[in-house]
Amino acid sequence: MYFTEELLDQSREIMKKWEDEVRKIVSTVPDQKARWSTVSDLEIKRLYTPEDIKDMDFARDIGVPGEFPFLRGNQATGYRGRHWTFRMFSGMGTARDTNRRWRLLLREGQTGLSTAFDFPTLMGYDSDSPKARGECGKCGVAIDTLEDFLTLMDRIPMEQATTSMTINPPATVLWAMYCAVAELRGVPLSKIGGTIQNDMLKEFIAQKTLMCPPEPSVKLISDTVEFGAKYVPRWNTISISGYHIREAGSTAVQELAFTLRNGIEYVEDVIRRKGLDVDDFAQRLSFFFNSHIDFFEEICKMRAARRMWARIMRDRFKAKNPRSWWMRFHTQTAGCSLTAQQPYNNVVRTAIEALAAVLGGTQSLHTNSLDEVLCLPSEQAVEIALRTQQIIAEETGVANTIDPLAGSYFIESLTNKMEEAAWEYIHKIDDMGGMVAAIEKGFPQTEIADAAYAFQRQLEASEKIMVGVNKYTTARDQVIPRVGIDDSVEMEQIERLNAVRRKRSHQAVRRSLDDLRNACKKENNVMPYCIEAVKNLATVQEICDVYREAYGEYRDPGYY
Secondary structure (H helix, E strand, O other): OOOOHHHHHHHHHHHHHHHHHHHHHHHHOOOOOOOOEOOOOOEOOOOOOHHHHOOOOHHHHHOOOOOOOOOOOOOOOHHHOOOOEEOOOEOOOOHHHHHHHHHHHHHOOOOOEEEEEOHHHHHOOOOOOHHHOOOOOOOOEOOOOHHHHHHHOOOOOOOOOOEEEEOOOOHHHHHHHHHHHHHHOOOOHHHOOEEEOOOHHHHHHHHOOOOOOHHHHHHHHHHHHHHHHHHOOOEEOEEEEOHHHHHOOOOHHHHHHHHHHHHHHHHHHHHHHHOOOHHHHHHHEEEEEEEOOOHHHHHHHHHHHHHHHHHHHHHHOOOOOHHHHOOOEEEEEOHHHOOOOOOOHHHHHHHHHHHHHHHOOOOEEEOOOOOOOOOEOOHHHHHHHHHHHHHHHHOOOOOOOOOOOOOOHHHHHHHHHHHHHHHHHHHHHHHHOOHHHHHHHOHHHHHHHHHHHHHHHHHHOOOOOOEOOOEOOOOOOOOOOOEOOOOHHHHHHHHHHHHHHHHOOHHHHHHHHHHHHHHHHOOOOOHHHHHHHHHOOOOHHHHHHHHHHHHOOOOOOOOO
8 A cells, every 4th residue: 555544544634624625616716617637538636635546556556767567667767877869750752852851860969760751652652653643752751672772871870870760561671671771881780770660550540551451461560570589689670659549539548558459469479470489579679659738648648558568568478588578669749739720839739748758758759840730841840849859858857857756646546547448448459359350340440530539529619729729719820931842853763763673683673572472472481581672672562562462452441
């Protein structure tokens, strides 16, 4: 028990007097709302006391940083030894354009790289595919062949900088390119570090960049986990992502529950399919969360996530190495909270969301730029977003002590409440037979759709407020410069792709694609064959077409 019975009795007596006083006040000055709730609609009481956390056990439920259950962080010294990684998400136009933005951000103090790919690349199509027309380089960098990737990595020190790649269906192909570039530069695979998002289950649930059906998609992910465990030990072969689940309209509890249940599904598949011991690969699993605008809810979500994953790994999977119990996660401020109306307000929103992520103990952070709701971020906007992190880290003092909100009646109570609600979802999905089965039933998709609809109704009824959208609106336009990608980028990219096709050995490409096709049929690990194919200058689409042929192409049933 966290408190003695004597202290609890004392607290109850004090509360009775206080409630009498409150009744008098609200009889003349009533509360502004009949019901108060988080942005995810978790009900919030007027006041929290020791009564709300009386069943907690300090050693079992809270503890200290660096010790199980890791509620207060993985590292014993928190940010005092090292700040989180400043990792701004960037990708635009051609590989040369994105390389230029990367080097600008590194000069300005960014400490990790992160790549956004354009839609054709995300979907496994080349820039000259009819399905790619008009999309080349528009929402991220266009990558067709290894030559593009060599340009992307130009003057980037691969032994020093870690690189995160937001890629899912073609994750094996883009990671193969990264490995091939390292080999061409003479950098051992054991020396490179970074992350591929590689989380297909959340694609079926939320983001919807799709290629193959769920089961073979999970198989490809297990291939990368196995290959990484054996040959690329510093690489996070998956970033299990709640970010896009939240952006699709989920509540914070749904984000927490579905993300962790996806993580369970991947661990189960690697153990079953590859026969690896959980301690052989668990340390390279990483997570990715959204930091939304409800300050305390987001802090509690991240604290609960860390404690839940530690318990899952220790108790469900019997992992023995304490490092396997760590939840390591990147955070991005909420894109869906930004508004086109009064866009400069987005600087304030992002600062609050970034502060929540830091107090939640994130290990890596992307702060959105104020103009991202309208266009790709301009240099000025991305610099403000990066400076937001730097001000939090260097000026505010929030990194001086670890998990400073621990022990708060409200924080611990809300953390517990979110954990309990997330476990209910996880047990329900277990009963359905796992996340793949739940996705095939449309369960997480419809839960998210219902939550998004409920939030929209609350906005329209002004039960929830978005400043500049449904309150404090103005007819005055705030004009900001917008970054656009010229259509000439597509022509330039296609010319480059055709030049590669003219010079490569078609026999070598054909042979390596046949080898990959055979590996798929025999259920072998595709990674060595994928690396060979990209070295022979096979394109992203040529490799993905092999997957589509071997495993089938998924058509979204359209739950929302």
